[in-house]
Amino acid sequence: MSDFWSRFSRNRGAILGLVLLAAVIIVALIAPLIFPKGPWQMVQRPFLTPFATEGLPLGTDTLGRDVAAGLAYGARVSLLVGLVSTLVALAIGVPLGAVAGYYGGWVDEAAMRFTEFFQTIPNFALAIVLVAILEPTLTSITLAIAIVSWPPVARLVRAEVLSLSKREFVDAAQLAGLSNRRILLGQILPNAMSPIIVMASLMVATAILLESSLAFLGLGDPNIMSWGYMIGAARTVIRSAWWLSFFPGLAIVITVLALNLIGEGLNDAMNPHLNRKGRA
């Protein structure tokens, strides 16, 4: 573990990412404490500029709502959607890819054709269609994002399992008389975890972007304050009130960047042999 940590911390970017993400998580957790009135309350005159009014550091939006409160509550939504949709996507992608890679033959064929069916439709288009059909609620949005994000997981896991199942320790396990299920779950999958974890951290970032894009297009849950919603609502006034789209945009950039940096750090830490950048 300390080995892992020392390799991770050798990547400065990863540490920065971790700090940024921790900050976002803390803000999300304590949002109700700092802004007990919630993000929708109209607290002051609309269009107050940032850094001008006491108690409203980031100004107010088109209806006089506190932009800072919106950001804090938006963090909750972004992180929640990102995390849950990634877990769901893993729950679909990992078993499917593992079974396809391990058993091969017609199982593999069927699973991969099924995966390709989803891969041929552009992610975002499919997500829009799903949300539009299901009506935008937090659940349907999370589900839609999960449904469009699992195919790459399935393909990655399948490739990993394919290569691992040719290794000696698998032969050994088979000779020892272990069942296929136990070999897959107990021997192969644990060894395939590192690329999956790296991929998952990047998927959370993509999911946050997807959710924001959907909300931007007006396909967000209308009862939930999210960053994408804030930008979408501010789009019409971007020339007179820049801060309404700037701050939520910045929040998205920071969070997604943090997740990407962490992903890279994890990659360095878990695949030491790759040592891609030839760091000393």
Next chain:
Amino acid sequence: MKHLLTTSFLVAAATGAFAQEQGGRLDIVVQPEPPSLMLGLVQNGPTQMVAGHIYESLLRYDTDLQPQPSLAKSWEISEDGLTYTFHLHEGVTWHDGEPFSAEDVVFSADEFLRETHSRLRVSLNYVESITAPDANTVVFQLSEPFGPFINSFEAGTMPIVPKHIYAGTDYANNEMNATPIGTGPFKFEAWEKGSHIHLVKNEDYYLDGKPYLDEVFFRVIPDAASRAVAFETGEADVLPGGSIENWDVARLMEDEDTCSTGEGWEFLAPHSFMWMNNREGPTSDERFRQAVMYAMDREFVRDVVWNGFGKVATGPVSSRTNFYTDDVTDYSHDPDKARALLEEMGYDGEPVRILPLPYGETWQRWAEAVKQNLQEVGIEVEIDSADVAGWNQKTSEWDYDLAFTYLYQYGDPALGTARNYLEDQIEKGSPWNNVEGYRNPELDAKWAEAAVTLGKEERQKLYTEIQQEIVEDAPVAWLLELEFPTLYDCKVQDLVTTAIGVNDGLRDTWIKQ
């Protein structure tokens, strides 16, 4: 002295008339692209804006809703209010060169529109016969003195269509629908789908010297921000009401070359309100509905969401419509009264859903503001979401608690208002009728009486009583009399001169070079 003053005023007006310059091209934004230009078949806003210059009706209306000549140069209404006689202009031709006559009017009103135009049918139900005693005279004989009938001769309500093209055909599938033939000041030239509709001057128009413009382009630009930019770059000369977001209206109006007017909506008088489901849930309790009225800060919404455009509605009738009264219960913002009413009814915190109108950011913000207002007095609220089709579905199938809408008034309570409150207008499948499910047989009788009462004062008395009682019941939550300012380049003159504005006004429009 008084005489002298009048004369000099007339002289001034006459000189003004001579100054109108011929020629030029006008670019108007039309949003969204109309589905068809056959005004006899389709009467939605964009269609009317373009086709209102191709087709005409017998009358036009000025911004005080007073009838003015159009295809009819003069008209008489008999003492008993039962006989309407119209004298038509002579020498009028259709755009294809065929002569226009009273027979076309009889065909349009009695055959074509009776079949295709459901809104006009309400008026036509009072019409016993439509006859053409000679080629330039049309007589409408009514069975009862239906007062609002005089408001039925606007281009979108009774467009006159050519008998020689449509008689005996399947109207909806007539191939001439694609190249509309009317009597109006402009002729259809070309329609580049997704880009523009091109109209050219009708050289044979029956009014000397009119129209002044050589050609008109109706530009289709799908994005609101791009429409504002097109106006700023001079690519479009006119932004009709509602074509850009309110924030941009306020911003563009600051430019000194930009002129604006709120006129031109008197006939339609868009009136916004929330349907409140009178059948079930908390909204079925009158006290709850009154609480909603008191809880809403409608002035805030007018000032902030609508950038100061519009007027707080006092009841079902718009102040721009005939027979309006403001002598009704005053529902000014009063959260305490709202809380008291909720307490009295014993509201148990059952959540209500708000369905916003899916017409862009303004309406979404409005729903959010109302949600906040209602939550402040202790009402649990959730915002529903739906696209246009879903909104239609939910309101017309009564699957809502509170639902935003706005409807046109058509100049008279009997035409645009009564339909939302009469018991016989309760029917699933339409988002325009009595969607809230309000039942008041006593008032139904009064509405019916008011529609056919002779004399303005008598009608006013009945409509005042109706408004007073209905506002007390609060079957729906009246919001704002919407105002959609028309923005135009200041070189454009006489753009909005009628009660439907740019929907039929280009006949008199000219450009100062």
